[in-house]
Amino acid sequence: MxxxxxxxxxxxxxxxxxxxxxxxxxxxxxxxxxxxxxxxxxxxxxxxxxxxxxxxxxxxxxxxxxxxxxxxxxxxxxxxxxxxxxxxxxxxxxxxxxxxxxxxxxxxxxxxxxxxxxxxxxxxxxxxxxxxxxxxxxxxxxxxxxxxxxxxxxxxxxxxxxxxxxCGIQTGAGTVLNYIQPKFGESIAVFGTGAVGLSAIMAAKITGMAHIIAIDIFDNRLALAKELGATETINSKNENAEEKIREILSDGVDYAIDTTGVSPVIKTAIHGLKPAGECVLAGVGGDLTLNVMGDLLSESKKLSGVVEGDSVPQLFIPRLVEYYKRGQFxxxxxxxxxxxxxxxxxxxxxxxxxxxxxxxxx
CATH class of the missing domain: 3.90.180.10 (Medium-chain alcohol dehydrogenases, catalytic domain)
Structure with missing residues (x-):
C-alpha cells in the first residue's frame, strides 16, 4: 500500500x-x-x-x-x-x-x-x-x-x-517502578529533568519516597519537577550538586538515576550515593572513567544500565495509563x-x- x-x-x-x-x-x-x-x-x-x-x-x-x-x-x-x-x-x-x-x-x-x-x-x-x-x-x-x-x-x-x-516515559517510570522498586521512605536523586527524568520523578512520588531530589541547569524544568513530585531541587549550574545532596541527606541518597549520559554528571551521581547505594544509567552517553576502588568498591556502591525501564510493555504501559487516569501520573x-x-x-x-x-x- x-x-x-x-x-x-x-x-x-x-x-x-x-x-x-x-x-x-x-x-x-x-x-x-x-x-x-x-x-x-x-x-x-x-x-x-x-x-x-x-x-x-x-x-x-x-x-x-x-x-x-x-x-x-x-x-x-x-x-x-x-x-x-x-x-x-x-x-x-x-x-x-x-x-x-x-x-x-x-x-x-x-x-x-x-x-x-x-x-x-x-x-x-x-x-x-x-x-x-x-x-x-x-x-x-x-x-x-x-x-x-x-x-x-x-x-x-x-x-x-x-x-x-x-519509550521515553516508560524508560523513566519503569526504571523506578520495575527495576529499582524502592521501599517507602527511601531517597532518590534524578539527574536531568527532561521527559525521562520527570517520568522517574512522577513514579517515585507514586511509591512514597521521602526525598525525590531533581537536579538540572534550567530553573523552569526544576519548577515543573517540583510540581510533579520532587521534594527538593538543585540547579547544578549554580550549586555543587553533591554538596547540596549531602546538605539534604548527610549520608547521601539510596538511589540516583542519570538521564543525561554526561560523564561528569554520572560521577556526581555516584558520589552523591550513600554506602551501598545504586546509580542507574538511563541516558545515551559515551566514555566514562572511574576509579573502581574510590568511586564504587570502597563503599559497596553499584552502577547499572537499564534499557526501557526493564518493562514488559504489554503489562506496564496499561498500568501507566491507569495511573494517568487516576491523576497520579x-x-x-x-x-x-x-x-x-x-x-x-x-x-x-x-x-x-x-x-x-x-x-x-x-
Missing amino acids: KIKTATVTHAGDPLKIVAAQLDDPKVNEVLVKISAAGVCHTDAVGRDGGTTPFPVALGHEGAGIVEKVGSGVQTVKPGDHVVLSFSYCGHCANCLAGHPGMCTHFNELNFEGANHDGSHRLHTNDGEDISVFFGQSSFSDYVVADQNNVVKVDADVDLRLLGPLG PFDKLIKFYEFDQINEAFAASKNGSVLKPVVTL
Missing part, C-alpha cells in the same frame, strides 16, 4: 516526508494507522547515524488504531487502540524471564533495520528497501509491526497522548503537539529543550 513516511538518507540530514510502499502484514504482524508519534532523543541518534542503516524511516513512540492483523495474532484486533513500543524476540532466556528490554536480540531487532524474519516491509517507490526503526518507524501514516511491538490501551484516553509511553504536562510537516521543528524543540516531549500528529 502507498504511505507517507519521514526518512533520512544521509547522516545528519533533516527528515524528509516521502511516499513509500508498505507490504501487508505477515502471520505475526499488525497493520496500524498511526495517530501520533513522540519525538525521542534516540530518534535524533538514528537520524545522525551510527545505529541503523540508511535510508531509514524513523519514529519509535507511535500510537494508532489497528487496521489489520496476521492470522497468528491473538493479542489485538482491528479497531483496537494501541501504543507501539520496542521490539523483542519473546523467546530468549531474558524475554522468557520477563525482561524483554534485556532481549538477546534487542539491538538486532531495534537498530539493524529489518523485520524479525530478516526481510523488509517498507520500500521506496523504486523498490529500494527502507530500514525500519525499533521495528515500527512510526513517523508514518501506516506501519506494519510485529505483535511484540503492539500494546493494547484504553480507548477512552486521548490516543495522541499515549505514544511517548512506548500527569505526563500530559510534558507534551506539545506538532503537525506532521513540522517534524523537523519538533526535533529542534527537543534538542534545544524548549519542549520536553514533542509529539507529531498524523
Whole structure:
C-alpha cells in the first residue's frame, strides 16, 4: 500500500516526508494507522547515524488504531487502540524471564533495520528497501509491526497522548517502578529533568519516597519537577550538586538515576550515593572513567544500565495509563503537539529543550 513516511538518507540530514510502499502484514504482524508519534532523543541518534542503516524511516513512540492483523495474532484486533513500543524476540532466556528490554536480540531487532524474519516491509517507490526503526518507524501514516511491538490501551484516553509511553516515559517510570522498586521512605536523586527524568520523578512520588531530589541547569524544568513530585531541587549550574545532596541527606541518597549520559554528571551521581547505594544509567552517553576502588568498591556502591525501564510493555504501559487516569501520573504536562510537516521543528524543540516531549500528529 502507498504511505507517507519521514526518512533520512544521509547522516545528519533533516527528515524528509516521502511516499513509500508498505507490504501487508505477515502471520505475526499488525497493520496500524498511526495517530501520533513522540519525538525521542534516540530518534535524533538514528537520524545522525551510527545505529541503523540508511535510508531509514524513523519514529519509535507511535500510537494508532489497528487496521489489520496476521492470522497468528491473538493479542489485538482491528479497531483496537494501541501504543507501539520496542521490539523483542519473546523467546530468549531474558524475554522468557520477563525482561524483554534485556532481549538477546534487542539491538538486532531495534537498530539493524529489518523485520524479525530478516526481510523488509517498507520500500521506496523504486523498490529500494527502507530500514525500519525499533521495528515500527512510526513517523508514518501506516506501519506494519510485529505483535511484540503492539500494546493494547484504553480507548477512552486521548490516543495522541499515549505514544511517548512506548519509550521515553516508560524508560523513566519503569526504571523506578520495575527495576529499582524502592521501599517507602527511601531517597532518590534524578539527574536531568527532561521527559525521562520527570517520568522517574512522577513514579517515585507514586511509591512514597521521602526525598525525590531533581537536579538540572534550567530553573523552569526544576519548577515543573517540583510540581510533579520532587521534594527538593538543585540547579547544578549554580550549586555543587553533591554538596547540596549531602546538605539534604548527610549520608547521601539510596538511589540516583542519570538521564543525561554526561560523564561528569554520572560521577556526581555516584558520589552523591550513600554506602551501598545504586546509580542507574538511563541516558545515551559515551566514555566514562572511574576509579573502581574510590568511586564504587570502597563503599559497596553499584552502577547499572537499564534499557526501557526493564518493562514488559504489554503489562506496564496499561498500568501507566491507569495511573494517568487516576491523576497520579500527569505526563500530559510534558507534551506539545506538532503537525506532521513540522517534524523537523519538533526535533529542534527537543534538542534545544524548549519542549520536553514533542509529539507529531498524523
